[in-house]
Amino acid sequence: MLRCILLSCSFLLMGNLLSAADPLSSWNETETKTKVMQFVGSITEEGGEQYVAPEDRIAVFDNDGTLWCEQPFYNQLAFALYRVHQLAPSHPEWNEKEPFRSVLNGDLKKVFASGEKGILALVAATHSGITETEFKNAVMDWTNHSEHPRFKRSYLECVYQPQLELLAYLRANGFKTYIVSGGGIDFMRPWTEEVYGIPPEQVVGSSSKSSYEVREGVGVIVKQPELNFFDDKDGKPVGIQQHIGKRPILAFGNSDGDFQMLEYTTTGDGPRLGLLVHHDDTEREYAYDRDSHIGQLARGLDEAKARGWVIVSMKNDWNEVFPAE
Amino acid sequence: MLRCILLSCSFLLMGNLLSAADPLSSWNETETKTKVMQFVGSITEEGGEQYVAPEDRIAVFDNDGTLWCEQPFYNQLAFALYRVHQLAPSHPEWNEKEPFRSVLNGDLKKVFASGEKGILALVAATHSGITETEFKNAVMDWTNHSEHPRFKRSYLECVYQPQLELLAYLRANGFKTYIVSGGGIDFMRPWTEEVYGIPPEQVVGSSSKSSYEVREGVGVIVKQPELNFFDDKDGKPVGIQQHIGKRPILAFGNSDGDFQMLEYTTTGDGPRLGLLVHHDDTEREYAYDRDSHIGQLARGLDEAKARGWVIVSMKNDWNEVFPAE
Numbered sequence: 054m055l056r057c058i059l060l061s062c063s064f065l066l067m068g069n070l071l072s073a074a075d076p077l078s079s080w081n082e083t084e085t086k087t088k089v090m091q092f093v094g095s096i097t098e099e100g101g102e103q104y105v106a107p108e109d110r111i112a113v114f115d116n117d118g119t120l121w122c123e124q125p126f127y128n129q130l131a132f133a134l135y136r137v138h139q140l141a142p143s144h145p146e147w148n149e150k151e152p153f154r155s156v157l158n159g160d161l162k163k164v165f166a167s168g169e170k171g172i173l174a175l176v177a178a179t180h181s182g183i184t185e186t187e188f189k190n191a192v193m194d195w196t197n198h199s200e201h202p203r204f205k206r207s208y209l210e211c212v213y214q215p216q217l218e219l220l221a222y223l224r225a226n227g228f229k230t231y232i233v234s235g236g237g238i239d240f241m242r243p244w245t246e247e248v249y250g251i252p253p254e255q256v257v258g259s260s261s262k263s264s265y266e267v268r269e270g271v272g273v274i275v276k277q278p279e280l281n282f283f284d285d286k287d288g289k290p291v292g293i294q295q296h297i298g299k300r301p302i303l304a305f306g307n308s309d310g311d312f313q314m315l316e317y318t319t320t321g322d323g324p325r326l327g328l329l330v331h332h333d334d335t336e337r338e339y340a341y342d343r344d345s346h347i348g349q350l351a352r353g354l355d356e357a358k359a360r361g362w363v364i365v366s367m368k369n370d371w372n373e374v375f376p377a378e
Numbered sequence: 379m380l381r382c383i384l385l386s387c388s389f390l391l392m393g394n395l396l397s398a399a400d401p402l403s404s405w406n407e408t409e410t411k412t413k414v415m416q417f418v419g420s421i422t423e424e425g426g427e428q429y430v431a432p433e434d435r436i437a438v439f440d441n442d443g444t445l446w447c448e449q450p451f452y453n454q455l456a457f458a459l460y461r462v463h464q465l466a467p468s469h470p471e472w473n474e475k476e477p478f479r480s481v482l483n484g485d486l487k488k489v490f491a492s493g494e495k496g497i498l499a500l501v502a503a504t505h506s507g508i509t510e511t512e513f514k515n516a517v518m519d520w521t522n523h524s525e526h527p528r529f530k531r532s533y534l535e536c537v538y539q540p541q542l543e544l545l546a547y548l549r550a551n552g553f554k555t556y557i558v559s560g561g562g563i564d565f566m567r568p569w570t571e572e573v574y575g576i577p578p579e580q581v582v583g584s585s586s587k588s589s590y591e592v593r594e595g596v597g598v599i600v601k602q603p604e605l606n607f608f609d610d611k612d613g614k615p616v617g618i619q620q621h622i623g624k625r626p627i628l629a630f631g632n633s634d635g636d637f638q639m640l641e642y643t644t645t646g647d648g649p650r651l652g653l654l655v656h657h658d659d660t661e662r663e664y665a666y667d668r669d670s671h672i673g674q675l676a677r678g679l680d681e682a683k684a685r686g687w688v689i690v691s692m693k694n695d696w697n698e699v700f701p702a703e
């Protein structure tokens with residue numbers, strides 16, 4: 054028995070030592086980090102003025118450009134291109150049809166010249182007509198057989214190390230962490246649990262219509278080409294209400310597509326925190342804001358101060374960007 | 379220290395005694411109860427052949443007629459009628475307009491004679507044009523100031539005691555419990571956590587469209603009169619995919635509106651359980667199935683045996699129906 058007690062004591066001691074380690078070690082000791090830790094400290098202090106009950110500790114994170122790299126173009130588009138190559142053998146007509154033809158010829162410039170209409174045609178053709186399970190397998194196949202053109206590592210390793218730490222830190226403090234992204238919900242769900250610790254039911258995203266069918270005696274969900282919900286801008290608070298049914302107390306984004314999500318989050322009563330990643334790090338990642346073709350951030354920069362939102366400088370606030378290989 | 383150890387021992391002992399108490403005491407000792415407990419026992423047995431990891435222990439429950447009473451008409455309609463009376467002073471035109479006029483005159487027969495079109499008009503008029511927070515308050519006001527016409531108790535006390543026990547028992551065994559109902563998602567969320575222990579984010583239901591607006595500087599969600607999603611029949615598996623993103627392993631319903639949900643659940647690989655409440659208890663509740671105006675159950679009765687679904691007899695399998703007052 055005594056041995057057990059001593060063992061218990063040493064476990065307790067180890068626990069204390071571990072918890073004393075910095076949970077946000079990839080964050081520099083800047084004002085940003087202080088603000089985050091003070092916010093979490095204040096809302097978890099039992100009996101404190103700012104205390105928030107665990108069931109209301111809802112944190113929402115945008116994905117592209119907030120949790121993982123979104124340049125030189127959205128990773129989901131890279132997946133669509135990958136899938137065009139994969140599906141091409143059963144679509145001989147694509148050799149004569151734009152923008153599929155240019156995808157197969159590797160002429161990305163021409164693909165982008167096809168504009169939004171062309172991109173949507175690629176997404177519709179590569180994201181529908183299959184069951185959710187087949188689509189999940191297709192996504193995982195892409196993650197296993199493709200890499201980021203600049204960083205030469207799997208796309209799933211182009212996630213931001215400081216954000217992985219922040220997600221874990223929030224959960225350790227009783228938060229429920231959600232993704233609220235303009236990206237496809239079915240494109241994210243297959244890997245968010247493994248990579249971010251966020252299970253499928255805590256992923257909110259854009260979606261296509263889907264239908265229920267029975268195939269060989271098994272009930273399946275089949276993805277349709279029509280858009281069901283676009284989870285961006287005004288759509289983000291609506292998506293949050295649909296999926297979560299509660300106003301979050303913390304929101305983290307990186308572009309003006311997140312403006313309404315941060316506004317919705319931070320205009321509620323009580324303590325609130327809004328944050329925006331500012332991509333200002335050409336060296337380690339990319340630098341873009343007002344004039345970017347994706348992830349444009351202008352109104353957010355203009356209004357952050359007045360609204361009390363925190364602008365997170367990738368360059369100054371993060372000492373690591375990607376996880377060590 | 380010794381005292382602590384002795385105290386710990388007695389707590390452990392108490393824990394054992396408590397867990398030895400019957401978690402499903404309102405369920406009679408019938409084959410139904412045995413099947414439920416054997417299923418839960420087998421999927422939680424670590425190292426067992428039927429073991430299911432906690433993250434895949436998803437249980438979905440229909441609401442009307444499965445978790446609470448749905449007769450003599452849907453409780454949500456009772457709420458709509460209540461709200462017509464409440465809103466009438468600012469709608470003088472309702473005195474001349476059917477079916478509002480009949481609602482205000484207390485002529486339910488005439489209200490029902492207005493058919494689906496009339497009922498939908500009542501729902502649209504009473505469920506839209508207000509923010510989610512205002513709607514939530516309206517629902518809670520109704521629950522506090524109305525009672526079931528036959529049972530003379532709050533609608534929130536017309537829930538089934540055996541199901542409250544089952545929900546708690548499943549959660550104690552690592553399940554995540556969800557509602558998947560044809561009823562309005564916003565109508566259920568304000569009270570499901572208190573009554574069923576199911577938080578808002580685990581409620582799936584029918585929904586109206588909604589929009590994001592800024593009112594007096596605060597971001598709010600405003601309910602619109604148009605239908606967004608009808609969570610019934612084929613819609614149930616689709617709603618499950620949208621919200622949960624995983625195939626459940628246990629589904630509990632009471633009508634043919636739940637057929638596809640049970641089919642989707644039970645045609646997956648591995649251990650699965652599908653159950654249907656059969657309302658056969660005129661004495662304590664109601665008896666209805668094939669020819670009922672609501673909660674019709676015909677195909678489910680016909681195919682239950684072949685599909686291995688359990689028909690739960692309210693009369694024989696439950697020794698209590700409602701919670702003690």
Ligand SMILES: [Ca+2]
Nearest residue numbers: 115117118308
């Ligand atoms: Ca973004």
Ligand SMILES: [Ca+2]
Nearest residue numbers: 440442443633
């Ligand atoms: Ca029902």
